[in-house]
Amino acid sequence: MNEIDKKLTDKEVRPTAMRTLVYQQLAKQNTAVALTDIELAFTKADRTTLYRTVKTFEEKGIVHQIDDGTGISKYALCEPGCNCEIENDLHLHFHCSNCDKTVCLTEHKIPQISLPDGYVAEDVNLVVKGICSGCSGS
Amino acid sequence: MNEIDKKLTDKEVRPTAMRTLVYQQLAKQNTAVALTDIELAFTKADRTTLYRTVKTFEEKGIVHQIDDGTGISKYALCEPGCNCEIENDLHLHFHCSNCDKTVCLTEHKIPQISLPDGYVAEDVNLVVKGICSGCSGS
DNA sequence: AAGTTAATGCACTTCCATTGCACTATAATT
DNA sequence: AATTATAGTGCAATGGAAGTGCATTAACTT
Numbered sequence: 013m014n015e016i017d018k019k020l021t022d023k024e025v026r027p028t029a030m031r032t033l034v035y036q037q038l039a040k041q042n043t044a045v046a047l048t049d050i051e052l053a054f055t056k057a058d059r060t061t062l063y064r065t066v067k068t069f070e071e072k073g074i075v076h077q078i079d080d081g082t083g084i085s086k087y088a089l090c091e092p093g094c095n096c097e098i099e100n101d102l103h104l105h106f107h108c109s110n111c112d113k114t115v116c117l118t119e120h121k122i123p124q125i126s127l128p129d130g131y132v133a134e135d136v137n138l139v140v141k142g143i144c145s146g147c148s149g150s
Numbered sequence: 151m152n153e154i155d156k157k158l159t160d161k162e163v164r165p166t167a168m169r170t171l172v173y174q175q176l177a178k179q180n181t182a183v184a185l186t187d188i189e190l191a192f193t194k195a196d197r198t199t200l201y202r203t204v205k206t207f208e209e210k211g212i213v214h215q216i217d218d219g220t221g222i223s224k225y226a227l228c229e230p231g232c233n234c235e236i237e238n239d240l241h242l243h244f245h246c247s248n249c250d251k252t253v254c255l256t257e258h259k260i261p262q263i264s265l266p267d268g269y270v271a272e273d274v275n276l277v278v279k280g281i282c283s284g285c286s287g288s
Numbered sequence: 289a290a291g292t293t294a295a296t297g298c299a300c301t302t303c304c305a306t307t308g309c310a311c312t313a314t315a316a317t318t
Numbered sequence: 319a320a321t322t323a324t325a326g327t328g329c330a331a332t333g334g335a336a337g338t339g340c341a342t343t344a345a346c347t348t
Contacts, residue, residue, distance in 0.1 A: 058297045130283025137277045145268025196328045
């Protein structure tokens with residue numbers, strides 16, 4: 013059993029051929045990708061399958077979904093220390109308005125947010141929009 | 151000329167009957183509303199008109215659009231000191247997963263975010279999801 | 289190998305966002 | 319006041335992404 017299949021098994025996801033390939037594809041990316049992007053990479057596979065594959069990954073904590081404000085859900089593999097389900101350990105995301113790519117700034121943690129009385133936080137989503145390093149030319 | 155029409159004129163928006171009514175409606179809300187909500191309040195008006203009215207408001211800085219992670223755009227009137235276009239003066243939004251309402255926490259400013267070299271921030275969107283004061287029963 | 293369960297593919301639906309075009313109202317000009 | 323120009327509104331239709339139901343196929347279990 014290879015690396016990827018072991019990772020999937022660890023997360024209680026049966027390593028089918030499709031899932032291994034999707035994982036591989038996600039691992040190649042350095043940005044968060046939309047379902048459409050994955051679809052384009054697997055023209056022979058059905059969109060629904062990819063959709064459900066990613067959803068399974070998400071439920072099992074293999075990827076996290078990112079809402080970057082474009083209205084299109086993006087997905088990225090959780091890093092080793094991602095813990096995206098644990099509050100206060102959330103990292104922020106950056107969406108480049110030039111190249112339209114979304115990256116996880118894993119090392120940039122979201123600061124503690126104070127809320128008015130009676131408000132209970134369960135999840136925090138912080139997206140910075142602007143120009144990424146690739147596009148700013150620096 | 152009444153209050154609302156003056157405000158619209160100040161922002162270079164011609165105060166039509168429709169626009170005045172939509173503004174009025176938005177002013178009544180204490181939460182950010184979806185286009186569908188506005189539509190329900192104006193059953194005789196066309197969805198497109200409302201859509202474009204809100205878009206116009208947005209362009210002219212009368213309302214700001216909120217992406218609360220539900221996938222449905224919400225809109226709220228800009229407060230007197232809103233300045234939603236100026237960075238570092240951005241407030242955060244709270245989306246209640248129980249009542250599904252989104253509120254602007256105007257007094258809660260978003261802290262300064264540090265970014266890696268080469269990244270230029272233009273806009274910041276911070277949404278906290280959880281239970282609002284109305285639903286938490288406190 | 290038979291049977292059970294999970295995964296996949298196809299077709300279809302829904303929902304919101306958005307656009308094109310015709311019509312109407314408002315403002316500007318003569 | 320009539321005419322023209324411009325902006326706003328309504329209707330119809332499109333598009334894109336998310337999601338569901340069901341039949342088929344593949345993968346595990348015994």
